[in-house]
Structures are given as C-alpha cells and as structure tokens.
Amino acid sequence: MSSIKNNIAQHYRITYEAYSKFANGINRCGTIPEVIEGLKLHLKYLLNFHVIKMLFQQEDQFLFLSIFRDNVSYSMIEEQSLLLYEQELLKNGVPIKTFEIPQEILKHKIKPSQLQNAELWAWSFQKNERKVLVSLVADELTPFAYGDVEILKLVTDCLEAKFQEIFLKNKLAERSTSLARAYQTIKDQNGKIREIVENQKEIIEERTREIVKKNEKLLHISALNAHNVREPLSRIQGITQLLEVFDDKTCREELFPKLYSSVEEMDVVLKEVIEMASHELVKLKAEKV
C-alpha cells in the first residue's frame, strides 16, 4: 500500500484505469436505470464518500441523483425543492466546504453519530448552459480530498453528457411519436376528404343522371309533339294534292270542308303543343330551384 502511495505515477495510472472502466460502462448505457447500475458498479473505485447528491439541470427541472453506498435513486424535482445552500450555490457558484451538514442530506441514509468529523463539500459545475450541483459528504474514515475534485468533475461530466443524450433521445422519441400521431391525423383527414369527394362525385353523377333523364323526357315530348303536328299537316298536304286532280264541284263539296277541318285541327294541336312546352319549362325551372 505505502509503495503505491509513494508512487504518484502508479496512483494516477490506477485511477485512470478505474475511470476508464467507469466511463466505458456509462457510455454503453441507454437508459437512466442502466446508468444507475453502472454507478453502483464503478463509482466506489473512484471516490471516497458517504453520500453524494447530484442535481442536473434539465430545462426548468432538475434530475436528482442520490447515491449512498450501493443505493442509488433518482427523480425529477423543481427548483423550489432545492435546499437553501443549493439555491445559494446555483446563484453564486461559490464552492462550499463545511461541517454544518443539513439534516436532509443524510436522512434515511446514515446517522450523524456514525460519522467522524463529517464534512459537506458542494460545487456548481457548469456545462453548456446547464448547471450541475454536486454535494458530497465524507468524514475521516472515508476521507475526500482536494485532489479528488478533478476525478469527481470528470465523473460529473460523464454523467451529464450521458443524461443529456438520454433526454434528447427521449425528446426525439416523443417528437417522432407526435409526428406519427400528426401523420395519422393527416391520413384520417385525407380519408375523410376522399370520402367527401367520393360523395360529391356520387351527387354529381346523380344530378347528371337526373339531367339526362329530363333531357330524354323533353326529347320524347318534342318528338311526340312533332308527330302530333305532322299528322294533320300530312292530311292538309294530301288534300292539296287532290285539289289539282278533281273538278271544282268535288273540290268545293268534298275537299275544301276537309281541308278547313284539318287546318282547324292543326291549329288546336299547335296550341296544345305550345301550352305543354311552356308548362314543362315552368316545371323544370321549379325543379331547378
């Protein structure tokens, strides 16, 4: 042991190896629980401590990480839940080293009576706009020294980077979920639009059918009318043919009266046709409205 203490180069090499293992372990993690498992495994080889409390700023909240021996827990907390000294630290960033240890730090973990000259160390590290508050309790039995700050900072950086990665990943997943939801909504609405268009098409087809039917009806009426008109006309034509052939007496007594009555009849038919046509027109106009 004493040979290692005396050999600073060797000491650093061992520390570097332990950190390298820690960093590799953390790097492989994809979720916070995995990170916690990594912490349980490796942290004890890097630092002496009783309790560590870390607060990673995440937008307007803090990821609260509590480490006591092999017990590691985490939760999200609001800024107003920070202890008084932590709020001070957040504001002024001045590191703390004190024997006055707030009750809350040790609560449910270790009794003050089990510690010998325990000290609270606290720092505010800043990285990319995000602050990390680190509190550490150590005592004479498990001493923490200034020389350990550098390694604690490295640990903090590594964790901060990993948590940031996890948060961004979660955010991305959330985004893609909401994108997928938006896509689904668009798809649904497209379906609705298609339905409406389909419906419109049907209406148009129906209207077209109605119009075709009306046209047919009108054509039928006009053909019927033409036929009705043509009938007395053909008689008039027939009689006028005969006029050329027969003598005056026959013409006067037989043909003319028939000619007059046919002309009369044609007039009646024409009047009927006109009336019927205007009646149909009025009806069509009414249907259009």
Added chain:
Amino acid sequence: MNPIYLIDDQPIANFITRKLLEIEGYTQNIKDFTNPLEAFEIVENEQDDALIFLDLNMPEMSGWEFLEKMKSRGIFHRTVILTSSTSELDHEKAENYPWVIEYVVKPLNKQKFTSLANNLQQKQL
C-alpha cells in the same frame, strides 16, 4: 279485284287514300275503318288475298299491335304502312314483318302512289 282495306283513325286520311286509289283506277271493293279493332274482325275472315293500308298511331289499337295480332293468327295479307311518323326506328321496326311490302310516310301523294301501284302490279295485285 282484290279487296283493299284502309285503316286510319282519321277519316280524312282514309278519304285521301280512297281518292288516290280512285285516280289510279281502283274504285271497287275498298273498305275503310277508323277503328282497327273492327277492321281486324273483318280482315280476319277475308278469304281473298287483300291489300291493307295501315296507320301506326291509333287510339284503340296501334298499327304495331295490329301487325302482331295478324302474326299470332297467321294472317299475312300484304300490308302498306301509311304513317305520319318520320321516325327511322319505326321504319326499321317494320322490317320485322315480312308481309309489310311498303313503308310510306304521309302525305301519300300521286307520285308516291303511282310508284306504289306499279310495284303492286309487278307483284300482281
């Protein structure tokens, strides 16, 4: 002379046909009807080879119905359709009745009648 039947709901139409027949020299054995139902009863019992002038548009019975009835009774007197309908469809429909020898659109004038009479003579009236 073979009997000639004129069937048209308009008496004047029958009159015109009769006069035109007169001009061509047909004056005897001509019967005219304004009601096709009555006409059919007589035509049905006609023993000789008759010639029928048939209108299409009649209220009691259309010319088509008259032709169908002839078909169902197996009576095939030569028939001339004489109509004021200019419809091409009617003309085509007439082809379904082989004993219909002519389809004439009214008015039946002297010219049309002469060529019809010539046709009839060639087919031995």
